[in-house]
Amino acid sequence: MRGILIFLLCACFDIGYAQVADTIHYQLPDYADSIQSTVQKLKKKPILAAAETFGLNMVVWDADYLSGQDFAKINLSTMHNNLKTGFMWDNDNMSTNLFLHPYSGSLSFTSARANGMNFWQSLPFSAGGSLMWECFMENQPPSTNDFLATTFGGAMLGEILYRLSNSVYDDSKTGSARVLSELAGFIFTPMVEFNRIISGEAFRVRHRPQNTIPALPPVHLYLNWGGRFISERSHLFQGSYGLAFGLRTVYGDPFDESNYKPYDWFTFNLELNVGGAQPVLNTANAVGLIWGKHVDMPRNQDAVIGIYQHFNFYDSDPIAVSGSEIKPYQVAETVSFGPGMLYKLNTENNRMQFVIKSFTSLVLLGATYTDHLKLPDREYNMGQGFSINLDANLAMQKIGDFGIKIYNLNLYTWKGYPLNVDYMHQTEEQNNYLNTEGDKGHSNLFIITPTLNLQLSPSLSLMIEQRRFIRIAHYVYYPNMTYATFDSRVTLQYKF
Template sequence: MKRIFIHIIFFLLTSSQLCAQQADSLFAFNDSTRMIKRPWRAAFQTAGLNIGVWAFDRFVMNEDYAKVTLHSIGKNITNGLVWDNDKFSTNLFAHPYHGNLYFNTARSNGLGFWKSVPYSFAGSLMWEMCAEVEPPAINDFLATSIGGVALGEVTYRLSSLVLDDSKSGSSRFFRELLGTLISPSRGLNRLVTGDAWRVRHKFYKYHDYEKLPVKFSATLGERYLADNEHFFKGSNSPYIEFKVLYGDPLQETTKQPFDYFNFRSTINLIGNQPLIGSVNLIAKLYGKHLEPVPGHKILVGLFQHFDYYDSERVITGSKNIPYKISEAAAFGVGMVYQFPARKANIRQSSFINAILLGGSLTDYYNSIDRNYNMGSGFSIKSNTSIEFKKYGNFELNLQYYRIFTWKGYDGINLDDLTNEEKLYLNAQGDKGNVQLAVINPMMDIDLGYKIKISAGLYYYLRNTHYSSKPDFLFHTIETRLGLKYTF
């Protein structure tokens, strides 16, 4: 009898080990032959990316700023960094997106999160010093490097959701195409190595949904944005919103940076509003799980944040722009707390952050393409989420930003300056500080078949104090109504 019992135990142990080995063999990140780190190839691709973009700007677009010489490079190194005057979307979204390409040259060459970070910084510095005749910009360096890391890790992980090396034919083609659109650097590397068409039946998956569950939804609807205080004078436009809840913050398997993140982006389809209306990201870098009382789960940790809200005039002839808000480079501490409840899933998330680079619409500074101030400060955020298992869910998002513009242009008349002088003005904008608040209640009602009615309200408040000009108070609202599909 004793011998039979020992055989049963041995069988159960070997069976569990065999199942674990079979499960491990499914995922590409367990394949030792593909985990080789290639830092020099990543460095070569980072430099090649800059050279390729510069060559396109110089020889195809014939842009004046791309006509660099050894003299212009030496001048940039000698003069150092300034605050530039590019558009809001260029400085605070396009540059972080460009930085994500640098970051992913390293990630797609086998390097981990932390070892990929220097590539984002190095690529940004190379571009600022060597690829433009205009003076290098400190805001571009911060947004490209730090914001690039945030968007880079998100796009790398999202591309992993669609890749599957066991597929072939049209299914494989469209998976590779979508993966490349999400993460171009990774797609390029898969073409170079042949992984884009090589079929495997071992180590073919790139994401483990058991360890890191993912909730993805898309909402198609209509949004109404009002002018300042004139809540019945606004414009309607269709929009699509993508939302990804990656990983479970209260699950202890989420130990690596970005094993948990909450990502949301709004795209305006038609109308006079910017194509990219908003991008919001909260991602865990490091966390500690606690359970002080049974059923009360808590995550405390360090988080990286990226926020971008952009809008344009909603009424023809109006001088009012509803809002421009950026938190391109920000880190802070946070807590996610789950309340034990039978009929609902209740979570409270709270964060306080240091903003290294932020931006806000200004009422005075207008130089070349810039109508916003930049600076640093802090932000406070709160998210209350109540999910009713059969009926839908309710969320209340509260965001408060305090951004200080330290380096102004007091005593200088901008109209008296030439464009060349404005390039070297080196001002963050109007000296002062701004308080920005975003209040956003949202509700989803379940219709079945993974479809929900989604409704939301956004209230934006900006209170700007200027050191040498009259203060300004601006507030407006936005409403949304759409259909949400959960994948």
């Protein structure tokens, strides 16, 4: 229903602004966008993009208000109070704060992308949409973590989805093939498809000589399905069983020297669960190149150094069959940037390939499960820190590949809460002003993931993966805690 309302309201904004936007010439900074040359040049329409961002917020607020959400009951007094109070840390659940807010930001970001803006020019639209919502569209204080997640996480997710949608559109197709192409684009980026419909691009057929169409960056898409098991405190047979589904994509070639503009190379992984009283969204990972430089190496070797943006999200619920109230893991790295290096070694006959990826990042917004803070929707600490990510993979033709990933997140929770506050017996409104990152202290998270991928055919493989989670929590006012567990997935993987 929200999606339909968003679509209809944005249509009204587009009808109102399209004529104005098309008659004004905008002088925006020049920027060589690597994928802009693969589609017809888009005229920059910042006013239209801003109108769509405004319309998105208004439609979502309207849906919340009509459904009776208390936070949507706003007036001039609540707006003034929000501006007077300033930004605070909020208490929403982790999936809302650290995944859905980035997705919300991606809608504003891709609206700007669809209206001719490049990556950097689109970033203010996700920031502006977030500021509008946080300051004026709720009767709760503006949220620091929501602004960070919506702005920077939204830009990352938005650019990934925009490029994926750009790879599926084909204006030369007609009939059912064209409908499927437009539908796939809508799934990736609703706002891009909305702009294509309003402008008529979704229905216009173009035939261009093949030699005049620039080559798109390579896109590899993998779907997997099978079973998964989440253990309770590392017990082999005590845990949660369910079905596992996943989507993984690798976009671009990082060792191609022409692919060093923002997000010319990225990887994106999404894992879903069904059954076992576990969250549907279990895992989301992404890493994207912001800036890169090729390093000259001896024969059969390649290396790239650069600056990368990272996103990691792991979520679980307590194991119902064991009666435990502890969540096996909750980890998030939502806003994170830092240096990294990619290295590739090929054998003489290319039958074997060895790839190493290493990254170190400054984490501006992250989260991890806590043993002490227990609010109705929140049992995790937020904070800042750094992460280290190592990934080694050995691939052999017609056999498969073996990989090992080592991930370490060091998260510092600086802003605690007054110990004399009984937040368990406070009202929801009082807890809205608790303004805490969580239990003051430091958490050290390790995720060690060996993966075996056996090739069954050129397109089909059997993938076996086990992740070991280790959490070491040091609290300032509470006893320290250590927790370890694992989860496993056995899936069939199909490569498109």
